[in-house]
Amino acid sequence: MLAEPSPAPPLPPTAGAGRGGRAREAFFDNAKLLALVLVVCGHFWEPLARQPGHRAVHAAYLLVYAFHMPVFVFVSGWFSRSFTARPGQVDRLIGGVLAPYLLWTTLLGGFTVWLDGRPFRLDLLTPAWVTWFLLSLFLWRLSAPLWRQLRAPVTVAVAIALLAGALPLTPQLSIGRTLQFLPFFVAGLTLDRDRVLALRGHRALRIAAVPLFALAAVAAYWAVPRLDAAWLYRSTSAAGLHSGYLHWAALSLALGIAGAVLGTAFLALMPARHAWFTTLGAAGPSAFLVHPFLQLILVHRGAYDGAFLASPAGQLALTAGAAALTLLLSTPPVTRLLRPLLAPRLGLLLRR
Template structure:
């Protein structure tokens, strides 16, 4: 007589962290158009962008497998490629409906807005079996990132620049594993809090002429006018700062049950749908109305609106409708065995993702 294996319980702490990170993605995208108009908005935005996408890449790596087989390939198609293709069509169709032409991203042969993350994730997952067998895989990924930044062609094209820039974080997450935050020590807690507070204060102390394009990961050193050794050193400093700040934030978030696990496990739906919510708010003039107020009110309202968008996009009804009308039909077209995407996504640690993330 055989017994069925007991399903592995989801890591609620990780789901809580993912919920906070995906909220920050929504919040960052909502305020970013207006960050040049106010020092407070700009400082908050710089603080968020200093760690939130690096840590999303890191957490995606935590739950990625270095083995390559039919099951993993099918899962990669259903959980990454299918949403990428489906929502690329949806967003480009929306652009055409609103403006009469395709988006600027289509002209650059790049994924639409936040969808760059899915294309980069696809590339990272494909590269992982190779880099996982290297002794110094993370260091090589950093070296490739530094070298690629010198290319004048590095940028939005197929998301190449971001794929290279954020790949070291993905690899680091794979090496650290999902239990990296399980060890709880008071001294580590205090140090993490000090680092986060210092980073927040430092964001407010930055001068207004700070070139925040560094935080996007989509600009070559030539476009940043630093295609020299100084530019490479700046990149290395940014890697170090983002890693230290990001891991400190995640460690603090992992200390308590935040009650956000349901949002975290559906973060993929927030990633792919929040852009539509922001397009609606922008087209209807709601965003302009929010940022006509002074910064305290604007920040508060922005946070509340971001919370609402995150909650709606992560709702189980949104998940159900997205699977039924978009993901399942497209999955059926792409996967011969008709493996249902609903089952694949249910067992996957959802990964996430301006006009720039």
């Protein structure tokens, strides 16, 4: 997935094109939704993964975190290919990404401290949990025209990601994740379109993907007592992980390659045609932004301390519930209901 690209032509306008006159690929809407399912499942697994005695859940958590955000970021880069910073596009970026970030980081941050019984302090520069992605996406998309001017954009992005480990990274502006996930966004933005779409139904890759994921699952199970999941969050530098820089760079590069390989296998397994869930993949970020509130409620009500979720049946039910929740929150009625919070109207603030 991170092979050096040829210059990527813009997507041609087609009948049935989405916003901005660009056609949506069912293949990538399918990938976006299924990656989102993994994101939500991972978040609901996290409290169990942090407890001793749940090695299988912890291994599943590490496996999913090895590639789910790389895929999500790569797909976000793909859907940013038409962005050229035209005034209308910048307006949509502000209204559809930056404004929701400001709103949801306030809502989620306030909800978290309310559950904890702590006083609320507004800090819009520090994302609240999942809202880091909106801020990073805003910065990545603004930079899209720059990456198209470079001869070797992915190589440059990888170099920046590795240099980030030497910086004194802080939570502000989600700078750690913005820099370290950057190669996946740039890859989605600039890799040759035909080569990427060739992943759809690629027979050899589909055959190889199953044993590859089986091997990765075994490796994740082995890594449970040996690898801190913080390495997969890509949010901090070598100093933040109490590591020497060379060790940090080598392990970060290895994890990045693993994410690219597993992400490629994941995409190869995606259905290429329009499926019953494809339209859910084209929905807004409602599932991504709403599910943390429900997870936090479960945590604060002690659900993860009970016997049910400690059992295999309970963990399967939790996984099925998380997947169903993702689908429910991506349905048109829910996205329409939440539209004022997902894409607020800013006509009084923006020039038209």
